[in-house]
Amino acid sequence: MSNTVALPSIARRLSDLLSPGVGANDKPKRKAMDRPRTDEDQKLVARTQSGEAGAFDELVVKYTPRLYGLVYNMTSNHEDTNDLLQDIFAKAYKAISGFRGKSSFYTWIHSIAVNMTLNFLKKRGRRFHLSLDDVDASIQNDKEFIELTATSSPVREADLSELQRRLNEAMMKLSEEHRAVVTMFHIQGMPHAEISKILRVSEGTVRSRLFYANRQLQNYLDEFRKNPVS
Amino acid sequence: MDEFDDKEIATLLRLKRHEQPPPGYFDNFLHEFHRRQRDELLRQPLWRIGLQRAQDFMFRLNVPALTSYPAMVTAVLVFAAIISLKVYQAPEPVRLSAQAGPAFAAPLNPGSELTLASPVATRVFTAQPLRNFDERARTHRAAPPRYVLDSVPVSYESTFRF
Amino acid sequence: MSRPSDFKSPAGFSEGISQAVMGKSAFALILCLVAGSASAQEQSATSISREVKDVFARAARAVVKIHGNDEHSEIFGTGFFIDPTGTLYTSYTVGGEAGNFTIEFDGKKYPARQIVADVRSGMAMLKIDAATPVLTIGKTEQLEVATPVVTIGYPLDLPETPSFGMIAGFDRKYLGRYFSTTHLRVNLPTQRGEAGAPLLNLKGEVVGILVSSLENNSSCYALPIEAAEKIRSDYVRFGEARHGWIGINVSEAKTPVEGSRAEMADIMPDTPGADSGIKSGDILLQVGRTKVHEPEDVLDASFFITAGDTVPITVIRGSEKLTFDVQADFHPASKRPAMSATLEPNRGIPLNLQPPPKK
Numbered sequence: 001m002s003n004t005v006a007l008p009s010i011a012r013r014l015s016d017l018l019s020p021g022v023g024a025n026d027k028p029k030r031k032a033m034d035r036p037r038t039d040e041d042q043k044l045v046a047r048t049q050s051g052e053a054g055a056f057d058e059l060v061v062k063y064t065p066r067l068y069g070l071v072y073n074m075t076s077n078h079e080d081t082n083d084l085l086q087d088i089f090a091k092a093y094k095a096i097s098g099f100r101g102k103s104s105f106y107t108w109i110h111s112i113a114v115n116m117t118l119n120f121l122k123k124r125g126r127r128f129h130l131s132l133d134d135v136d137a138s139i140q141n142d143k144e145f146i147e148l149t150a151t152s153s154p155v156r157e158a159d160l161s162e163l164q165r166r167l168n169e170a171m172m173k174l175s176e177e178h179r180a181v182v183t184m185f186h187i188q189g190m191p192h193a194e195i196s197k198i199l200r201v202s203e204g205t206v207r208s209r210l211f212y213a214n215r216q217l218q219n220y221l222d223e224f225r226k227n228p229v230s
Numbered sequence: 231m232d233e234f235d236d237k238e239i240a241t242l243l244r245l246k247r248h249e250q251p252p253p254g255y256f257d258n259f260l261h262e263f264h265r266r267q268r269d270e271l272l273r274q275p276l277w278r279i280g281l282q283r284a285q286d287f288m289f290r291l292n293v294p295a296l297t298s299y300p301a302m303v304t305a306v307l308v309f310a311a312i313i314s315l316k317v318y319q320a321p322e323p324v325r326l327s328a329q330a331g332p333a334f335a336a337p338l339n340p341g342s343e344l345t346l347a348s349p350v351a352t353r354v355f356t357a358q359p360l361r362n363f364d365e366r367a368r369t370h371r372a373a374p375p376r377y378v379l380d381s382v383p384v385s386y387e388s389t390f391r392f
Numbered sequence: 393m394s395r396p397s398d399f400k401s402p403a404g405f406s407e408g409i410s411q412a413v414m415g416k417s418a419f420a421l422i423l424c425l426v427a428g429s430a431s432a433q434e435q436s437a438t439s440i441s442r443e444v445k446d447v448f449a450r451a452a453r454a455v456v457k458i459h460g461n462d463e464h465s466e467i468f469g470t471g472f473f474i475d476p477t478g479t480l481y482t483s484y485t486v487g488g489e490a491g492n493f494t495i496e497f498d499g500k501k502y503p504a505r506q507i508v509a510d511v512r513s514g515m516a517m518l519k520i521d522a523a524t525p526v527l528t529i530g531k532t533e534q535l536e537v538a539t540p541v542v543t544i545g546y547p548l549d550l551p552e553t554p555s556f557g558m559i560a561g562f563d564r565k566y567l568g569r570y571f572s573t574t575h576l577r578v579n580l581p582t583q584r585g586e587a588g589a590p591l592l593n594l595k596g597e598v599v600g601i602l603v604s605s606l607e608n609n610s611s612c613y614a615l616p617i618e619a620a621e622k623i624r625s626d627y628v629r630f631g632e633a634r635h636g637w638i639g640i641n642v643s644e645a646k647t648p649v650e651g652s653r654a655e656m657a658d659i660m661p662d663t664p665g666a667d668s669g670i671k672s673g674d675i676l677l678q679v680g681r682t683k684v685h686e687p688e689d690v691l692d693a694s695f696f697i698t699a700g701d702t703v704p705i706t707v708i709r710g711s712e713k714l715t716f717d718v719q720a721d722f723h724p725a726s727k728r729p730a731m732s733a734t735l736e737p738n739r740g741i742p743l744n745l746q747p748p749p750k751k
Contacts, residue, residue, distance in 0.1 A: 028264035057260055064259050068251065078251060086266055091266075127273070132249060134608070139248035144241050167242050181554070217239050240545050252608050254584045260464055285531045375466040375594075377548050377585030380604050383613065386512045386569035390654075390687040392679060392694030 016118055041105040057097070059105070061087055066188070067113045073183040074117050074176070077131040078166055084120055088113045101199065110198045114180055123175040130169060140224035163221070178213040185210055257376050401449030434468055440540065440594075447596045448554040454525040456497045456591060457546040458518070460490035460502070470545040470589040471495070471518060473526050473600065474624075478502075478520040480586030483603045484509060487516030495520050507622060510633040512725055513602045513695070514622050517627065527590055530597025531711040532576065532616040535559050540594055541578060543602055545586030555580045560611060560726055561698060564688050573695035576600045576614040583609060591617075601747050622696055631697075636720030638705070639663020642687045649708050654687045656707070657736045668718040674707035699723065 043123045044062075047055035067088060072081040093107055099108060139145050171179055180199070184190045185206075459466065469486030473479065480495070487493070488509040495504045495518070502520040509516040509527045535541075539559045547553055549724040557580025564574055578591060583607045591600035600614030640663075645655035645730045654676040659665045674683045679693035680703050697703055699722040706715045 059254075060260055060263060064256055068256075069247065071247060072249070072251075082252075082259075086263060089263055090266065090270070133251050135248045136250040138250075139245065142245065142248065144246055145248075163242065164245070167246070182243065187246050188242055189244075194266075214236055214239055217243075218236075220241070252440070257713045258703060261462075264463065293720060329464050339737050345513060362393065376462075377583070378469040378483070378587040379584040379602075379609070379612075380587065383566065383569075383575070383604050384484050384488070385511050385572055386565075387572055387691055388570075390570075390690045392638050392640060392642070392697065 008102075017072060027165055033186055038104045038106065042101065045096065045101070045105055049099075055095055055217075059092075059109075062110055064089075067109070070110065070113055070183060070188055071117050072133065073171070073187050074179050075121065077129060077135055079131055080120070084113075084117055089117050091116065100169050107194065107197050111200075114198055118180065130168065130172070163224075166221055166224045167217070170197075170217050173220060174213055178209055178216070181206055181209045182213045182217070254377070254379075257374060257378070261376065398443060398467050404738055405473075410517050425706065433454070435482060440502055444540075444542055444554065444556055445596045447592055447594060448544060450541075450552075451527055451550045451569070451590070451597050452594055453498070454527045455544045455546075455552055456480065457552075457585075457662050458497070458588065459494045460486070462490035467709040468546065468549075469587045470585065470602070470717055472588075472590040473524040474527060474529065474598075474735065476524055476526055478504075478524045479507070480504075480518050480520070480524075481590075481601055481602060481624075482516050482518060483516045483615075484511055484516050486587065487518050487586045493518055497524065497720070498520070508627045508633055509625050509682075512635055512642045512723075513623055513633070514572075514615055515601055515623060519622065526563040527592070528596065529621065530593050530595065530599040532599050532618060535576070535593070535599060537561060541599070542592045542594070543580060543582070543589045544592070545582070545589030545602065547583030549585075549679070553583075555582060555586075557581070564691060566613065567607075568738050570688070571613075573619050573692050574616065576616055577605070577606075577611060579611050580616055581610060582612045584600045586671055600701040619695060622698075631698075633697075634699040635723035635725060636703070636724040637663065637700060638668070638694075638703065638718055638720055639665035642690045644687050648685075650713075652685050652708075652743045654684045654690060664718045664721050668705070668719075669714075670705065670707060670716055670717045671709065672710050674714075676707055677713070679703060680705075694723075711745075715736045 041062075044055050044059050044200060046219075050058065054119070064085065067085060068081060071084050071088075072078065075081055075084070088109070093110055095112075099105070103111075171182065174182065177195045184195045184198070185192070190198075192203045193205050199206070399732075408659040451472075456473070458469045458471045460469075461467070467490055468488065471482035471487065474481055487506055491506070493504040493506065495502045502522055504518040504520045505521050530711055532711040535555050537559055541557060541559060543555045543557075544552055545555070557578055558572045559576060561575050561577040562633065563577050564570060564666070566575075576599070578593065582589075582602065587604070589602040591599040591602060593599050599617050601617070601620055601655055603613055603615050605612045623633045628630065639660040640656050641658040641660070642654050643657040645653045647653075652675050656670060656672050656674045656676060659670065670692055676690070678684060679690065680696060681694070682689060682693035684690060684693060697720045699720050702713050702717050702719045704717050708712065708714075
């Protein structure tokens with residue numbers, strides 16, 4: 001039972017986004033989610049390693065929202081995400097005394113998160129249960145959302161809410177590894193270099209996985225476009 | 231152009247950032263994390279709890295002589311032995327309350343068709359109010375106030391027994 | 393995100409009356425009847441509204457905002473007085489693991505102390521020193537699915553707020569995990585800060601304590617008031633909650649015997665069950681006042697046993713119906729070890745994270 005994205009169903013036209021007026025030649029500006037400062041993290045890790053109560057808590061509070069996004073978009077299930085996040089931080093806490101700082105804490109904890117989620121997904125196999133989060137009101141202030149909803153045209157109408165639902169389904173059809181790169185690059189806004197460090201693959205592999213995943217998603221959404229009733 | 235292209239996919243994916251958990255979720259997360267850590271702690275074998283407490287005690291004493299490794303190990307072992315002796319005076323099936331959870335999550339009758347969620351059932355608490363929460367407030371960065379309404383009950387039973 | 397309660401406005405009786413067909417007097421008669429029933433419908437809708445308002449007006453004074461501090465932060469919840477000397481009920485999540493409590497009541501703040509905190513039931517009792525209004529205790533056996541109910545709570549940083557809904561079910565478990573005792577599932581909107589709120593019937597009697605919410609706060613679970621009263625009764629008698637323990641695991645019998653499928657499986661050694669004469673394979677019919685038909689029923693039966701009390705247990709063995717009077721011991725989940733142990737009573741584990749394991 002999936003929660004549909006709680007957006008008003010108004011007709012949209014996506015191609016308007018690409019009309020010359022919007023600057024189709026510009027690469028769409030990808031804003032990474034705020035990258036935390038490494039020196040702050042280093043201090044917190046050091047304090048944790050020295051046994052200070054509360055230092056690890058600060059890391060938890062700092063990283064939960066980021067890691068939530070990562071895990072949730074890979075699992076599409078809020079409850080599983082919650083359980084996984086607990087396990088991820090528990091594992092990080094146990095292992096932190098061995099953390100030497102060869103990579104940043106950011107990379108380290110994201111690796112733990114991605115690997116645990118991938119293992120979880122592989123064990124779970126094809127049986128998945130969507131338990132989607134509602135769309136937060138903050139979307140109203142999102143520039144791209146505003147652009148999307150401000151334009152309308154009788155030429156091609158696509159229900160954005162339905163489209164989001166299809167996108168979530170399409171995401172679940174990708175393999176776990178492809179979903180991971182799509183999540184990290186498009187949703188979390190991480191650069192290729194960071195993703196390659198986290199997954200321990202080359203940047204080339206990251207790019208080719210993204211390319212392939214994009215094709216897959218396009219195909220699924222096109223199928224929906226052609227057969228809207230299903 | 232009838233097909234979706236990369237930009238559209240990218241935009242739609244990016245908008246997924248706005249799919250967020252219910253309000254209050256993140257505030258509650260740390261609290262849940264601590265509760266799970268405690269549950270796990272209670273599930274450890276008694277000797278290990280004793281050892282950790284002893285280590286902790288030694289660490290806090292911060293006596294230079296005792297922080298030398300062999301001295302510490304000896305002290306810890308002695309401490310653990312004392313604790314173990316005290317504890318194991320209890321009759322076999324009724325262990326120290328701290329271990330009540332796992333010790334009594336008795337295995338289900340193999341013939342039973344009922345499967346209940348594992349693991350630990352009800353757990354222990356101390357009726358005394360927490361010590362040092364003022365002190366703790368100082369070491370933590372001030373967290374926002376939490377308006378309480380959890381989404382799961384605090385305890386559950388793992389077997390049918392009375 | 394609260395949703396306003398759904399009140400149906402009186403149906404449009406003016407539709408469907410075909411004036412052309414009726415004579416004037418007939419029409420007048422019909423109009424009177426229609427006006428009568430329209431106002432009756434209106435009355436019943438407004439009477440529910442009035443009842444809810446009455447409940448709120450009478451009960452709100454006894455409902456208080458609780459402020460405390462736990463290891464991480466300040467916490468806020470709700471509670472309510474159940475005796476005139478300032479004893480109040482709240483949920484364990486509010487009053488169980490925090491300290492430095494203050495209660496806001498009648499525009500003033502009072503310090504409060506914790507007197508009982510019971511994980512198994514999910515409730516806690518605090519006390520202030522003041523003369524207080526009281527909520528009357530009701531009975532959950534009078535509730536049915538769709539019985540209307542009201543809560544009064546302190547959501548977020550807002551003042552006392554009513555919410556209206558109905559009983560949705562009586563649940564033994566949630567998402568596969570069994571409660572310690574049957575809980576009331578209630579369809580009414582709740583917000584954070586309302587844990588510990590009283591669940592009231594339309595007579596204004598308290599029938600439950602709000603303990604957790606489900607599904608984006610559109611429903612909730614409440615601990616039945618009888619469960620809280622059991623804990624309070626233990627406290628009055630012994631100064632603490634005393635969960636009782638017989639020591640028997642129950643499983644499902646292949647065929648029901650005299651209406652019961654609950655079969656005694658393992659009887660744990662060194663427990664009152666072991667010395668009672670009850671045998672593995674006996675079919676359980678009744679524990680104390682609780683009739684047993686299936687293994688699940690044992691959860692409620694178990695919850696209401698008090699350590700030290702003698703419990704009559706009725707079983708069927710073969711064709712014989714036997715009753716055993718067994719004195720319950722302390723439940724393993726309660727903080728007191730067995731009565732025969734020599735350990736200090738208040739031994740517990742410090743509730744803070746251990747420093748990370750040193751390599």
